[in-house]
Amino acid sequence: MLNNLKAQAPDKILALMGEYRADPRDNKVDLGVGVYKDADGKTPIMTAVHKAEKQVWDSETTKSYAGLAGQPEFHAAMAEMVLGKDYPADRLACLSTVGGTGACRMGFELARMASEGTTIWVSDPTWPNHLSILNFMGQAFKAYRYFDADSRSVDFDAMMADLKAVKKGDIVLLHGCCHNPTGANLTLDQWGKVADLLEETGAVPMIDLAYQGFGDGLEEDAAGTRLIASRLPEVLIAASCSKNFGIYRERTGCLMVLGAAETQGVTQSTLSYLNRQTYSFPPYHGQALVTRVLTDPALRAEWEAELEEVRTGMLSLRKQLADELRRLSNSDRFDFVAEHRGMFSRLGATPEQVAKMKAENAIYMVGDSRINIAGLNEKSVPLLARALIDAGV
Ligand code: LMR
Numbered sequence: 001m002l003n004n005l006k007a008q009a010p011d012k013i014l015a016l017m018g019e020y021r022a023d024p025r026d027n028k029v030d031l032g033v034g035v036y037k038d039a040d041g042k043t044p045i046m047t048a049v050h051k052a053e054k055q056v057w058d059s060e061t062t063k064s065y066a067g068l069a070g071q072p073e074f075h076a077a078m079a080e081m082v083l084g085k086d087y088p089a090d091r092l093a094c095l096s097t098v099g100g101t102g103a104c105r106m107g108f109e110l111a112r113m114a115s116e117g118t119t120i121w122v123s124d125p126t127w128p129n130h131l132s133i134l135n136f137m138g139q140a141f142k143a144y145r146y147f148d149a150d151s152r153s154v155d156f157d158a159m160m161a162d163l164k165a166v167k168k169g170d171i172v173l174l175h176g177c178c179h180n181p182t183g184a185n186l187t188l189d190q191w192g193k194v195a196d197l198l199e200e201t202g203a204v205p206m207i208d209l210a211y212q213g214f215g216d217g218l219e220e221d222a223a224g225t226r227l228i229a230s231r232l233p234e235v236l237i238a239a240s241c242s243k244n245f246g247i248y249r250e251r252t253g254c255l256m257v258l259g260a261a262e263t264q265g266v267t268q269s270t271l272s273y274l275n276r277q278t279y280s281f282p283p284y285h286g287q288a289l290v291t292r293v294l295t296d297p298a299l300r301a302e303w304e305a306e307l308e309e310v311r312t313g314m315l316s317l318r319k320q321l322a323d324e325l326r327r328l329s330n331s332d333r334f335d336f337v338a339e340h341r342g343m344f345s346r347l348g349a350t351p352e353q354v355a356k357m358k359a360e361n362a363i364y365m366v367g368d369s370r371i372n373i374a375g376l377n378e379k380s381v382p383l384l385a386r387a388l389i390d391a392g393v
Contacts, residue, residue, distance in 0.1 A: 012128060013366055020364045028362035029380045031371040034180065034343050035248060036310055039377040046246045048303035052292035056285070066284045069272040070096020070254070074287040077294035078254040082209060082222055082239050083229055093264055095255040095271035096282040100210045100240025103253040105133055106274050107206050107236045108171075110257065112139060113270060115169040120206075122173045123147075123159075125346075125368065127180045127208070130173065144172075147182045152336040152348055154184045160197060168202030171236070174228075176209035177221035178342020181370035185215065185341055191224040195231040206236040213244040213307045214314065215341035234259045241290050243343070244307055252286025310374075314343065317376045324385035334388075346370050353391040361387040369393075 016032040035043055045053075069075075075094035079087045097103040111118055120139060122130055123146035134141045142165075145158035166172060174194070179185050186194065198205055207225050215221045229235050234257075241252040257267050275282055293303045318338045325334035337345050349357070349369035357363040363384055365371045376384065 011132070016364055016366060023362060023364075025362040027383075029364065029375065029383060031363065031365040031373075031375040031384070034243065034372055036243065036246060036343070036374045037372075038313075041375075041377070043246065043248075046303060046306045048293050048299045048306060049245055049247060049289055051302075052289045052296070052299055055292055056288045060288075065281055067096070068275055068281055069268065070094065070275075070282050071284070071287050071291065073295070074291045075254065075256075077291050078239060078241075079256060081218070081294060082212065082225060082237060082256065084222070084226055087229075088258065090261045091258050091264060093257045093259070093268040093271055095257075095275060096287055097238075097253040097255055097275075098279065098282060099242055099251040100208070100238055100253040101129060101133075102251070102282070103238035103240065103255040104130065104208060106255045106271070106278070107238050107257075108133065108137060108139060109274050109278075110236065110255075110267075110270060111171045111204070111206070112137070113274075115171075115204075118169055118171055119167070120171045120173055121163065121166055121203075123175065123179070125181055126173070126175070130208070146179075147184055147346070149348060152182070152184060152346065153339070154186060154190070156186070156190050156193075160193065163194070163197055163201075163203075166197075166201050166203040170201075170203045171206050172198065172203050173206045173208060174224075176207045176212065176225045176237070177215045178211035178344070180210065180342070181344050181346050181366065181368060183340030183342055183345035184336075186224060188223055188227065191227045195228055198228070198232055204234045204236065205232055206238065208238050210238075210240040211243050211342045212239070214311055214343055217311070218244075218304065218307065229258055232258075241286060245286075245290055245293065245303070247286050247289060250286030250289065251283050252290060314373045317373050317381065318345075320378070320381045321373075321376065321385060324382055325388065328385050328389045343372050343374055344370050345373060347388065347393060349388065349391060349393045353393055356391050357387045361390075363387050 013033050020030045037043055097106055120141040121144050122141055124143035144162035145155055148155035205228050209225055212221045237256040239254045242248045259267055293299045322335055322338035347369040351367050354367055354369050
């Protein structure tokens with residue numbers, strides 16, 4: 001039986017992690033996988049999360065099963081963070097998932113169950129694992145243009161032109177903030193125009209919100225999602241806690257589904273069913289940590305301050321890199337780096353230039369020239385800038 005299996009191509013982002021680890025050079029720079037790192041290259045446990053963990057440790061009395069759909073208090077805290085205090089609880093169904101990836105997968109599964117023959121529209125480019133999961137599921141998808149490779153900004157006219165072809169019941173996957181891999185994001189005005197188009201066509205938005213708090217702020221990064229949620233009758237939101245709580249390995253995510261109040265019960269039961277068929281109960285620990293952090297005022301204030309430090313640190317690195325590139329290139333052609341938001345920027349280097357920087361400068365970035373800004377520090381910013389110029393980017 002097993003000899004029928006075909007080798008699967010490794011995930012490019014994860015393979016790059018392995019290559020980086022195996023590289024013996026002291027001066028290597030990891031700008032690959034989307035994991036936050038401080039100036040020393042460490043991914044610390046946030047202190048508020050650590051304190052919450054001690055509290056959970058002290059108060060937990062059992063490891064028996066918890067909720068199949070997840071914990072209601074986690075759902076409420078997440079809904080409030082993502083949708084704001086006045087979120088419509090009577091229209092909302094929630095599912096705790098295995099990270100943000102699990103939320104995406106369950107969202108796709110729900111869409112497939114609800115709307116047979118649906119097409120899922122994804123931005124070109126998008127997070128490669130979106131495509132990989134859709135391929136694995138045998139789910140039909142189409143790409144809409146998103147990124148202008150010359151200006152490294154959103155090509156909004158092209159995006160809207162492509163989305164005119166969506167049909168009623170199709171799913172349009174949008175990145176809520178901090179677009180992965182480009183770093184180029186919609187303005188609030190553009191979100192409004194997307195909402196108009198979705199209203200006209202009857203397509204259903206699905207928002208992947210994996211980096212809330214990493215762009216312009218916790219509230220600001222949710223603004224597009226909230227606008228869509230306030231306007232469209234049905235919305236899917238796949239939220240991740242991996243990055244903004246720094247709990248990558250706890251695998252904590254939440255799929256939120258807004259619909260008519262009459263459909264809420266059936267939607268909720270379908271979500272529970274999806275968990276049960278796939279892996280049964282979702283991980284509990286991360287939900288407990290996030291719930292404590294979000295609902296305890298002192299922990300929440302501490303977490304928000306830490307998150308803000310992470311965010312402003314990345315903004316400062318963006319500015320340093322843009323300034324250095326302006327100096328070295330004697331032009332403003334890299335100013336987009338400071339305008340992008342979130343962890344990532346797609347720099348526009350060719351695969352050959354990316355390979356050259358890896359071979360000659362020990363700088364690791366994803367093959368499409370996506371860099372993780374948080375992988376930089378004051379010392380490596382000038383190294384990257386120099387390497388980019390030397391590679392002819
Ligand atoms: C990334 O894009 O680097 C992260 O979302 C990590 C992953 O799983 O790919």
